[in-house]
Amino acid sequence: MRTAEGSAALPGMTADDRLAALVDALAGEPGVAPPQPGRRRFGSTALTVDGSVFAMAVGGALVLKLPRERVAALVAAGAxxxxxxxSGRPMREWVALGSDDALDLALAREALAFVGGR
Structure with missing residues (x-):
């Protein structure tokens, strides 16, 4: 079952499940497009707004693009x-939420607004 309602991930939800829940929850937002499997480029398995990636599932984590100050605050808070x-170089505007972290639709909406310039 996919859910993006509330703030907690269902037990056993993978990063892919969590991304699918975000796809369902944000599908009606202007400019938002679901992952495009089969495309061979960065973001082919990501949620995009106006062609730019703002959420993706990578290595078992849900990854969101947020302002660097917000990323630093989330990392400092242990979220x-x-x-x-x-190549292992940290990307300042990207945060990885582990599989045990809550699925926070509000954070995904922040990422959408940040990337979409709204």
Missing amino acids: GSPFANG
Whole structure:
């Protein structure tokens, strides 16, 4: 079952399940597009707004793009960890929420607003 209502992930939800829940919850937002499997580029398995990635499932974590100050605050509070690119360099505007973290639709909406410039 997919859910993005409330603030807690269902026990056993994978990052892919959590991303699917966000796809369902944010599908009606202007400019939002679901993952495009089969496309061979960064973000092919990500949620986008106007063509730019704002949420994705990577390595068992739900990853969101937020302002660097917000990412730093979430990491400092223990709500997530820095997301690193393929070479291991942390990306300042990306936060990885582990599988045990709550699925927070409000954070996903923040990422949508940040990337979408709304």
